[in-house]
Amino acid sequence: MTPFQYARANDVADAIKQIATDPSAKFIAGGTNLIDLIKYDVEGPTRLIDISHLPLRSVEPTSAGGVLIGAMVPNTDLAYHPMIEQRYPLLARAIMSGASQQLRNMASTGGNLVQRTRCFYFYDTTTPCNKREPGSGCSAIDGVNRINAILGTSEACIATHPSDMCVALAALEATVHVAGPAGTRTIALADFHRLPGNTPQRDTNLEPDEIITAIELPPQGFSANYSYLKIRDRLSYAFALVSVAAALELDGDTIKDARLALGGVAHKPWRSSAAETVLRGERANASAFARAADILLHGAKGYGHNNFKIGLARRAIMRTLAQAARGTPQSNSDKKIR
Amino acid sequence: MASYIGSATSRIDGRAKVTGEARYAGEFNVPGLVHGYVVESAIPKGRVVGIDTSGALEVDGVIDVLTHRNRPPMADNDDAYKDEVATEKGSPYRPLYDDRILFGGQPLALVLAEDWESARVAASRVRIEYQKEPHVTDLHAQRDTAFAINTPEKPRGDAAKAFASAAVRHAAEYFIPTEHHNPMELFASTAIWDDGRLTVYDKTQGVQNVQQYLCGVFKMKPDAVRVMSPYMGGGFGAGLRPQYQVVLAVLGARALKRPVRVMLTRAQMYALGYRPATIERLALGANSGGTLDAMTHEAIAVTSQFEEFARNDVGWGNLLYKSPNAKFEHKLVKLDVPTSCDMRAPGAATGVYALECAMDELAVALKTDPVQLRLQCYSDRNQGEDIPYTSKQLRECYRQGAAAFGWDKRKAEPRSMRDGSELVGWGMASGVWEALQMPATVRIVLTANGHAEVATAASDIGTGTYTIMAQVAADMLGLPIDNISVKLGDSTLPQCPLEGGSWIASSVCNAIANTARAVRGDLLKLAKGMKDSPLADASVDEVALMDGKIVSKRDASRAVPIASAMHSGNAERITREEANKVAEDKSHARNVHSAVFAEVKVDEELGVIRVTRVVNAVAAGRILNLKTAHSQVMGGVVWGIGMALHEETLFDHRFGRVMNANIAEYHVPVNADVHDIEVIFVEEPDEIVNPLGIKGLGEIGIVGVAAAIANAVYHATGKRVRDLPITLDKVVQFN
Ligand SMILES: Cc1cc2nc3c(=O)[nH]c(=O)nc-3n(C[C@H](O)[C@H](O)[C@H](O)COP(=O)(O)OP(=O)(O)OC[C@H]3O[C@@H](n4cnc5c(N)ncnc54)[C@H](O)[C@@H]3O)c2cc1C
């Protein structure tokens, strides 16, 4: 473990200034991931800049008809926010299916985006891992890889991004507002996380001296026909083996618009515009869902322990789309799969 | 006065626990306390050829770094390291003894610092140079190296021949992976060195075991070492043997002549003992009438390279089912891992799981109802010894369990019951464990104000020992329970065995009864000495202590208040110490039994399994406290759900390391995994097993649960999964 200094940021500008002047500094928000990484010696920032007190805690309507969520809004507050529950229930359900109540109370919206993979080898510093130590090799490819990726992998890394919230954000086409020394910019959620390629050490396209200030949701929340289904190795408090966010806009039983994103299968929330296009104009039925699933899973590859995820994902996609079409979204409290 | 024995009395230590007043081994603060942090081996086998501690020593607050090179002296012979639970054969692991690395996660250095965080920071700066040696950690890959150990179960007849000619046969292998105990409380020890005397607060299930062990390891006189463990945040067998942190804490305290605390991290606890991965092979042969002709049970389990740890996996069939031909074999495979150890119902949790799955498969082959098959094969005698039981209400467990569950509504055909998109499965299994007693001594100090202190060196590992002891003492002394205080977990208290094997309740409570009788005798003597004593001709067994009085059993009007008797004799206190009587009698088998019924609902497409109902009907002699007993069995059921569906220590055999050494990735059931659990205690009066008829409940709750669930999953899906845990990808063929 590396000792660190601790400083609070007074405002966003101060936070950016502090991080820009110290390359070995890191922001800390809820700390639910970063503290573990420090304790496991995976990360060793020598300075923690506490951004948890920044005034980025509001959830407000935007002039465009969407919603702007401050980066410091705790996961719990966001999931229970009336505007989110009513207009973006997909996001509320996804958040509530993640972690535990205590963790969701601490975890921030911004931190959830930047949380790191749960690949076992990433956390075990005695084993090779390209993400932790570029060039050292990937232990997971021939190792214990039940929880690893089947899509968008590379020879360098088969890690997943573990977030549930981000899967819903991807389906809802959220944008990420960031601020840095060069000013502010927005990044589409789809472009926020990266594929591992040969630089698995970089999870996201956020620059090291940038801070996430907010997440913006567009007006369309798919509040009538949506579902978030998370399949895991116990019925709560486990990361997804596969999760599916599905959102439909229906006209009778004809699909006008569709969104589909997967969690637990790739280095980023997994979407394919072709899979969604193929649904548009179709009847909401099993054969249409199967076609979408096949497209979304095109090129999926297992690495041994996780081979089953391909077939599991296919069935989970079809089931989630059916739940969305029926208007019977998966409940978080009743674990029976609808 | 109401009898406390048998009532649903709340834990007398409950308040202390929820308020934080109860202190655990890592919470005893002493002035000048030094904190130790363990540096573990990154490799599973080899030698330490260099340790560079200079970086660690530079860290502010670091006092010293102990390694095998500079540690204080320790004993150099195996006997000194043999605790009560140590295996007969082998060399117990010696912490920080020499340069040999025997398993991954082995402690190689102890950083000692003024505070824990500095110790941890410094620990990451200790540089160790290894000489690696080839290692093996995979049971399956090494099964050819298995060697048989002596098991007490003798063969009968010719099982192989009988199996070959049986009308209906079932043979299969079952597998249970390595599992870890994961008690909530981290292992910790605080060692206080004071001028040649040692006081240790340790997380342990046996203070006197640790005390004797430390005397051996550090060549100290018994009266110079005191070990205390007043409370324990879960043991489950992990704390039966002294764990390495206690040795490290004492080494630190001796080296620095200051108090030292060593607390392990969650990850480090995966280098302690564990339930050994076990391959179980069952071969059952039945005649067409549905009774057993042949029973073969073989087990191959993991142990370390340096000790041969084994528990009875294969003998349980001898207790449950009649079979004229039987054969049992227990083998071990040595791997480069720590020595396996006891974990909740050691041997039975695994062995009975396999046996009861095999019986279910045999029932399918015979087209017989699983309960019916068990009744057809029911054995009223322990066949190995050919002796009857002190009591055995297992038939009644089947009957009451089945009735509560609604078993008669079961459709035999797999996949024949559903609930919408879910397949419904009903499975059952039997459970069996031992009803043992070990020698224990209890001291009672009765004061004239009507207060009694009851003391023995037992540990309450969370099961409720404090409470049941207070209940029994209150009844035996005729005092309200609030007047009883219980002292446990101190090696200077009267002798008591380890808290394990489900024997503490019977051992300690029978000792309380004997001690209370001695106290009663003293009181009667005092009462008789009073002028015109109404009890002048009474003998000790003709009087009872009730409502604060010594009362004639024949004539309740003849009574003397305890306080008056003591005052009149000028006795401020009566102190007595007696032991239980452990029967030498080998004419009866002593066991507890259960019948477990489980309902699962399995999503047909996705394979997601929900255990929606469990009924566990237990016959375990006299139940001392309905509330704590219920909790104990319920906890066993929850653990059985975990064993069936979740638990598995994942190794990467290339590195010889545990990959999920944390409780985010080592899954145990959470609330969402646990639904209705009904616990039934079947009445089982038993005057033979021991005077109070107590059999113990520690282990039985988990036995059979995993099998009942596995059998239910089969009934739901038609898919027989024989390797635990039953994850969704084993139930559904996805690709
Ligand atoms: C046991 C366990 C189980 C979990 N299970 C789940 C689960 O099932 N599903 C799920 O989705 N998640 C799960 N999580 C993860 C949890 O959601 C994340 O840890 C949490 O969202 C991270 O938020 P935080 O505010 O605590 O981040 P921190 O730990 O404070 O920070 C994480 C990273 O984000 C950076 N960061 C934080 N805020 C900003 C910002 N505004 N701008 C730029 N960088 C920032 C930090 O520098 C750090 O690198 C689990 C976590 C644990 C420990």
Ligand code: SF4
């Ligand atoms: S999958 Fe990625 S994170 Fe995991 S070991 Fe390979 S490189 Fe490291």
